[in-house]
Each structure stands twice: as structure tokens, then as C-alpha cells.
């Protein structure tokens with residue numbers, strides 16, 4: 001078969017043709033940025049937050065708004081926060097300004113120098129007095145506002161994986177950041193992160209510094225109609241025909257989850273035997289995907305307690321409208337009362353394995369749920 005690169009991408013940020021729609025979200029966020037309305041954008045993992053935000057930043061840049069994207073994923077200390085933030089600022093602002101002039105005018109505590117990484121890409125390194133972290137933090141946080149004010153421009157700062165801030169110095173730093181942000185008139189802030197932490201730990205607790213700092217924006221899945229069109233187009237561009245009912249089986253299986261839709265289509269493309277995909281081909285791809293993920297799922301499973309496993313089996317066998325606490329489930333697992341199951345579910349929620357939405361518990365990773373049903377629930381004695 002002619003070799004064409006797999007058109008489906010999963011796991012990293014997607015852009016260009018690999019980015020499906022999200023037009024309404026892009027417009028809404030752009031409107032917020034123009035109005036300098038701070039936003040808290042959150043979802044379950046891998047729903048497309050980072051991809052969406054980059055798309056929005058690209059559009060904002062075209063309007064003359066200066067975009068800074070800070071990835072806080074790797075940080076676990078205040079020093080690392082400062083480094084990542086300073087690097088992100090330098091990366092962005094040096095595209096508008098000669099780097100040396102910029103550094104002189106903006107920073108007195110931070111020393112930034114530009115080099116190249118082993119692959120030859122530009123890379124910034126950051127130095128500062130480690131005994132003066134708090135002052136350096138203040139300098140980094142006010143630098144964007146100062147720069148924009150001087151230039152008479154506006155900007156947007158995205159803190160991606162913002163929940164990592166809780167790893168730094170706890171509330172002291174949160175409070176300092178909030179106080180600074182409140183004085184900024186030229187910057188709009190987007191706080192992006194995972195549902196559980198953003199909501200429960202940072203933004204909806206009146207005792208926490210970030211309470212009510214901005215608009216709460218829960219990012220949903222991609223609309224089924226858009227996703228169907230996207231799947232068909234991507235296959236067609238790679239010279240593959242796909243039947244309408246095959247597409248239907250895909251979106252039903254992935255429940256329109258962006259990551260899993262791309263993942264399943266990627267596998268489907270990898271294992272296809274002809275350039276025409278039919279509905280029957282999808283189950284094969286599902287099984288293939290489950291096998292590919294099974295080491296990771298087994299690792300997760302091995303770390304759980306018996307009660308947690310039982311609760312997951314109960315959830316995996318619970319259809320909408322049913323309760324996981326139904327009497328036959330409790331009996332099956334010798335649970336004297338629902339509280340036993342509830343305790344297990346709560347501990348699974350703490351681990352980000354299950355989620356409670358509209359009062360109902362569910363397994364977050366829908367392929368993990370399928371894996372449990374396929375490989376555990378009917379074959380494994382408890």
C-alpha cells in the first residue's frame with residue numbers, strides 16, 4: 001500500500017489541519033481576552049485545553065495582543081516557577097524586541113541568556129540569586145505588565161497546568177500572585193488545568209487566594225457533527241474511504257472524547273488492510289488499542305485495593321440510569337452497605353480515576369472502563 005503518514009495525532013498539542021473546529025470556544029476566549037476578562041479553563045485530562053489555547057493565542061497575536069504561554073507542568077518548586085515563567089517571557093518578548101535591550105530594561109534580578117540546545121533550537125537559560133526568590137518572583141510577575149504598559153500594548157498570559165502552583169510555596173505565593181495580577185491593566189490571564197485541582201483546590205474555595213478571580217470555563221468535548229466531518233476529511237486526505245456507519249461506531253465508542261477519537265482513528269489507520277474502512281474494522285482497532293494500553297492499565301490496577309477494584313467493576317458494569325450501589329452489586333462484593341462502596345469511590349476520585357458529575361460516579365478513562373469489562377470483570381474472581 002502507498003505510504004502516507006498517519007493523519008491522526010494523539011498525545012501532543014495539535015494545530016493546523018489536525019485541529020478540529022472549536023470555533024465557538026475560540027471566539028469566546030478571544031472575546032474574553034479582548035475584554036481582559038481573566039478565565040479559568042479546565043477539563044478532564046486530554047480534552048484539548050492546550051491545543052485550544054494555542055489556537056486562541058495565534059489569533060490574539062494577529063490582533064496585536066502579545067501572547068505568553070507558560071507550561072508549568074514540569075515545575076515543583078518556586079525557583080522552577082520563576083525559571084519557566086522568565087523563559088516564557090523571554091521567548092515571547094524577544095520576538096518583539098532586541099533581546100539585550102529587553103533584558104536590560106525589564107529585569108534587574110533575573111539574568112537571561114540565549115543559547116542553543118543540543119538539537120540546535122534556541123534555548124533560554126535563567127539565573128538569579130536563590131536567596132532572593134520572593135523578590136525575583138515579584139520581578140518576573142510584574143515584568144509583562146511593565147513591558148506592555150511602556151509599549152502601550154495588551155497581552156495575555158497563559159498559565160498551563162496552573163495547579164502546579166500549589167507545589168511551590170503554597171498559599172503565600174498564590175496570594176502574592178493574585179495581589180500583583182489585580183493591579184495589572186494590560187494583561188489578561190488564562191489559568192488552565194485539570195478539572196479536579198483547578199476546581200476543588202484553587203478556584204472555588206472562598207478561603208483560597210484565587211477564589212473568583214475570573215470566569216469559570218469548563219471545556220467540553222467536541223460536538224459529534226464536527227468530529228464526524230473531521231474524521232472523514234482526515235481519512236479522505238490520506239486517500240482512505242470510510243463508511244458513514246464506521247464513523248458512527250468511532251464517535252459512539254469514544255463518546256466524542258478528542259484524544260480517544262484521534263487515538264482510535266490512528267490505530268484504525270495503522271492496522272487497516274485496504275483503503276476502505278468499514279464498521280467491522282472498528283472493533284478490531286478497539287481491541288488493538290486495549291492491548292496497547294494494557295500494561296499501563298495493569299500497573300494502575302495492581303496499585304489498587306480490593307475494594308477499589310470492586311467499585312471499578314461495579315462502575316464498569318453500570319449503565320446510565322442504573323446505580324452502582326444497587327443491591328446485587330453490594331451483595332456480589334459482600335459490602336454490608338453503600339457506604340463501603342462510596343468510600344472506595346471517593347478514594348478513586350482522589351486518584352483521578354473516577355469522577356463525580358451531576359451526582360453520578362463514572363470512570364474517567366473510557367478505555368480503562370472497557371478494559372475492565374473485557375479483561376477483568378467476567379474473568380477475574382474477587
Ligand SMILES: Nc1ncnc2c1ncn2[C@@H]1O[C@H](COP(=O)(O)OP(=O)(O)OP(=O)(O)O)[C@@H](O)[C@H]1O
Pocket residue numbers: 009010011012013014018019020021022043044045046047048049050051052194222258259260262263
Ligand atoms: N480540537 C481538537 N481537534 C482534534 N484533536 C484534538 C483537539 N483537541 C485535542 N485533541 C486531541 O487530544 C489530544 C490532547 O490534546 P491537548 O494536549 O491539547 O489536551 P489537554 O487538555 O491540554 O491535555 P492535558 O490534560 O494532558 O494537558 C491531542 O493530541 C489530540 O489527539
Ligand SMILES: [Mg+2]
Pocket residue numbers: 049050051160
Ligand atoms: Mg495540556
